[in-house]
Amino acid sequence: MKYPEFKQPLNYAQVGTDILKWWQENGIFEKSVSSREGQPTFVFYEGPPSANGAPGIHHVMARTVKDIFCRYQTLLGKQVPRKGGWDTHGLPIELQVEKELGITKEDIGKKISIEDYNQRCRETVMRFKAQWDDLTQKMGYWVDLNDPYITFEPEYIESCWALLKKLYDKGLLYKGYTIQPYSPAAGTGLSSHELNQPGTYKDVKDTTIVAQFKVTQDEASEKLFAAAGDDLPVHILAWTTTPWTLPANTALAVGKNIDYVLATAENPYTHQKVAVVVAKVLLDKLVTVPNVGALAKQLEKDPLVQDPLKQAIATVESMRPKVVAEFKGADLVGIHYERLFGQDQGFPAFEGEERAFRVIPGDFVTTEDGTGIVHISPTFGADDFRAAQQADIPALLVPDADGKLGPIVDRTGRYVPQMGEFGGRWVKNYDGHDQSGADYKTLDESIAIRMRTNGTAFKTEKYEHTYPHCWRTDKPVLYYPLDSWFIKTTAVKDRLIELNKTINWKPESTGTGRFGNWLENLVDWNLSRSRYWGTPLPIWRTQDGTEEICIGSIAELEAEIEKAVAAEIMTHNPLRKPASSSPNEEADSQQPTANSSNKIDLHRPYVDDIFLVSPSGQPMYRETDLIDVWFDSGAMPYAQWHYPIENAEKFQKNFPADYIAEGVDQTRGWFFTLHALAVMLEDSVAYKNVIANGLVLDKNGNKMSKRLGNAIDPFATLAQFGPDATRWYMIVNAPPWDNLKFDPAGVTEVQRRFFGTLFNTYSFYALYANLDEFQTSEFDRVPHAELSELDRWVLSKLQSLVLEVRGHYDSYDPTKAARAIQDFVTDQLSNWYVRLSRRRFWKGELTADKRAAFETLQECLVVVAQLMAPIAPFFAEWLYKNMTDGMRAEAVAKNTPLAPESVHLTLLVEANEARIDKALEERMELAQRISSLTHSLRKKSVLKVRQPLQRILVPVLNESTREQVGKVEDLICAEVNVKHVEFLDDTSGVLVKSVKPNFKRLGQQYGPKLKVVGARIQQMTPEEITQLEKLGSLTVEVEGETYTLTTDDVEIRTQDLPGWLVATDGPLTVALDVTLTDELRQEGVARELVNRLQNLRKDSGLEVQDKIRVTLGNQQPELTAAVQSFGDYIRTETQALALDFAADVNGGVVLEFDDYNVPVRLEVATS
């Protein structure tokens, strides 16, 4: 069986499609899993994509990263089941449907029923599934597409319910409120998506107030009063752009590390002298002092003022704030102050008031503007809410007519009646009332006036800033407390942090930084979404909220419905087929029911139409919220198996994941929800290793977008370059966690440089192996000990490569693995091993040496195929099959490592460390460097490589270098076309040495003196160097101090050979003997002739193995002499059976080289 040969250039895309077809026909992916049955499992979780849009090139990136390690672990012998999945719920799908239908959320239930709307979502979400499946296959991402989990399926939702119930039973699910953007005019909460619509942020001019909060004198504040002195009242100043929130104030926040001052100043409205606390850097901004000159001029007009200037100075001085003390924010924490809008002034009391009105820390406090102290109203700010919660500060809530607690602003945007003189007033103009009257005051203005009057305002002014507005009503947004269901993640915060430390993050900083910080600042997980297409919250409540039930399964729901039917709260059980109805009637039914398709649908609206009965007999209604879609995806370790309803064993076997990978944008998404649920439900991590990959940008580093037209089409890319070059480029170019600048030119380069070289190497092997009808065997091989230096070298390198690449894959660094493989293939294997071994492959009979060359190259190619298989699975397969198909039958019969039909079914070779010969690798590097230096010298002397030279000289300072180079002398000679390598040592007396200070050592030893010592070393004389070498030490005197240098303090190297042309590379020096003898000249001529004849052969279209007869014109004596001396050589090289001279060469061509013009006739020898 011959090795397949291919035309140059290879069609890599074709390789992809051919191999893909072969995989599919032979079920290779399935076998890669089934053949590992009974082996340890490597658990991988597929983060489900959403198929409502077309896949992009970044998906190729993300899925390549996923695929690599699953394939690698399979090569290690593990079983890697890979269940696919689809994320099907969520806002993007709703928005897409709304856009297509031309409706808004408000139309749902009016223009379109929830049922039809959800049906539309269901159809939309899988619209691009075919494209996704196609891409998945074409790019070679191995994942089970036949049995994916789908988040909208009832089993999946049921699992989510079961998990929610578990959390509920643990007391981790509760109803509370959270501060969200809210539009009073529209009466609805706004998503961050809606808030990010263009044009929502507008510049508005608002009344702003710097409020004075009067400090209570007690132990905590004593130091302030002591510093203020004179029985001055002490106030804390806080600035707000929303004065209407001041009556809801319950705390003040300071930055712990911010510097604050206590300063005496005058209140500009009451002219009362007060001591105020404010951030140090903001004091001068806050208190504006009039200009003395201007004030004096003004006072001159006043006849009562006797000395205007003196008076002006006195006034300004009295107004200028005086700093009397300084504090850190941390010193202020705990200080109490008096409520601004107290009960005594007609404002409502509230629960927990005794814990309110304290100074608390807040990490969001800045000194950008304001006072460096932030007024906190927990009901009207997200930061406020969080900081207050952490400091146990209550919110100011007042009861409504039903006794239900709520904020001081109602849902329409006006103050509740209890708000004293301001009761019932609009916070902002949400009803469009007339504002044109001369006496018209906004609520903010009224509050400002009141505060100026009663001395609680230090400053009021109009201020322009940007503020978000509702995109529908154009009215300002309120940050407002809205009901929500929460998962109490804060209860397990410490455990989340602790277990996170056991996860191997790539890159590490994402785990410690972005994710770690996120955990440190954890708040409870807000589960509620006021939407339609998603997993419904399985909680039913009585109207008054006193009784509730959390449903954990369909069976439980059925049972509860039965109770409700018995209690006559429901007429029938929609989950059960009515006993009376026949299948036909059901099919005819116009009214779709939850089980009309024979499958229970747990979505809205069906679950909304289910009412249950409470233990006390009250009807219970479902809480209308859906849950955050992130819960869906975070629940996939459980729900993909329909666990905990069933498949407990399967779940146990596949939890936690050994490995997951997604984009870094998932940090607070999937990475978090997986982790949180695993910790709360299983007290375990959900994944042990995780790669957070970066973005794919265009070649200029810009985000790809369809709008800008810079998006790369993944299908076109795969079709053009094939999947392997595309994948290889993405991985080799930058680590996955860095952003990738995708440049198609880079893919071309990878294709040419790496795949092209590898393909050439294979072609080279195939060509000559076929000529010799050689087929490598796994058994009958030339023993390793009998291999040539070069063979053993490349095999040593190969073993080192296996070690290195395994290490990189093991530590989830595919980029380093790819780079190591690429460097080996291009630099070592192709450009050194093959180049130097060329003639062994095509010269003469199939000797042991030739076989050794074939076998060595075969081993390298097969191992490379294995190593690259995770990254370039198609090409690796192609290479493996080409290299080993011919040995398969025997391999199968004897069950050897090459028995598997696919490289992806093999077991990755272990590095044979006994074959790693570091000394050999080292001396080969010497050979490479000496060759390079010699080439450089030839170039300088204008002596082409074809001209043989007598010798090169290599100065050696120690015996081991001499020995090392000696062993590779033949290789060097062949490579650079010289007859000998000669060594020069000290005894020759011609070496000129130089010395280089070892700064690292000297610095540690001499520190500051290093400079002078180093300079002195560089001035060392040859005699001193000799002395240092002989005695091992040298005493020198610099600037009056003596230093004893040892050989370790310097590096001695040869630098020059007087009279020779030399080249140096670090410690290596090479000189070239450029003397040409007649014999060398003749050999040079012979080589030229060989070269021209080879070209002629090639130009004449001869096959490599064709034999020829050559006739040369004999006019030139030198040429004749050369041919006579080197006739055998020429005949062998050109495969000439005859090489004759003739006076007249008819029908030939003329070869031109050097000074010769040689007529020549070349005939194919028929026998």
Next chain:
RNA sequence: GGGCUUGUAGCUCAGGUGGUUAGAGCGCUACACUGAUAAUGUAGAGGUCCGUGGUUCGAGUCCACGCAGGCCCA
């Protein structure tokens, strides 16, 4: 505004624990080579290592403060 991250040649990237002359590939220029040939070799041009301070005998590397890009979150 906060957290994380990146910044080294025209481009893509390397540069353990600080060591004086900062590298590779591609691209460019020139020359050579040519049974691997859309390959290869040699040489050359090309750098304020983002900036400013600091620590140190010595900083691309450590520290601080900035600038610019990116992501996430407000």
